[in-house]
Amino acid sequence: MVRLKQLEQDIQQHLRRYRASISTIDFSFKSLKKVTKPKAEANIANAQKHKTAERHRRKRISRQFDMLRTILPNLIKMDKASVLGETVRQVRELKNRVKEMKGASNGSLECVLPGELNSLSFGFSEKDGNLVKATFSCDDRPELIADLTREIRKVSGTIVRAEMVFIGGRNKSVLWIKGFSGNERMGMLKRALKMAIDIPKKNWNPRFNI
Structure with a gap:
């Protein structure tokens, strides 16, 4: 009888310990869920932000390549x-041209650097008298x-060669243009170029410095 009672007490004690263990496990599981859910949501949010940033980066690169396609002369592919x-290749060629022009001008770069004020002058190519040489800042x-090309095409001209220097938000360009002869045609070209170079610039960062 005593042993039976003792056995019953032992069973009751084991049951209490079992219930306590189950409660502890259940509490730990609920706490784990509370911690894991916000962490998972944060990971999803971070992944979405990264995906959006990557999409914007790709679009920005595509726009830059589109810009290069419009300004590079003689681009085939x-x-x-x-x-x-x-x-x-164009940047290297431009740097070499700057060195050559600097050497030809006794070390002075005033003739190749952009001026502070807008300017426009005309002449004819020394190698080909049929080409108009337009120099402007x-x-x-x-x-x-794109603006230059559009305005020149409006007066039936074609740019066959271009040299440009970009420094500190200013531009110095030399264009060789075919399709013009006579004072009337030259007047049309001058008005077309002034239309392009006098357009105010919007807020943006300079492309690059040499």
Whole structure:
């Protein structure tokens, strides 16, 4: 009888311990869920932000490549690798031209650097008298080449060569243009170029410095 009572007490004690263990496990599981859920939501939010930022970055790069496609002369292939390769080649060529012009002007860069005020002058190519040589300084802006090309095409002209220097938000350009002869045609070209270079620039960062 005593042993039976003792056995009953032992069973009751084990049941209490079991219930306590179950309660502890249940509490720990609920606490884990409370901690895990906000963390998972934060991870999802961070992943979404990263995805959005990456999408904006790709769009920005695509816009920059589109801009390069419009300003690079004699560009044949339009894929990104070709555009980037031609950009590097043009920059190197431009730097070499600056060195050559600096040497020819006894170390002075005044003749090749953009002026503080807008200016426009005309002449004829020494190698080809049928080409008009237009030299100008103006504010630099992303749409400059597109504006120049559009205005020159309006008066049936074609840019066959261009040299440009961009420094501190200013531009110095030399264009060789075909399709013009006579005072009347030259007057049309002058008005077309002034239309392009006198457009006010919007707020933006300069492209690059040499």
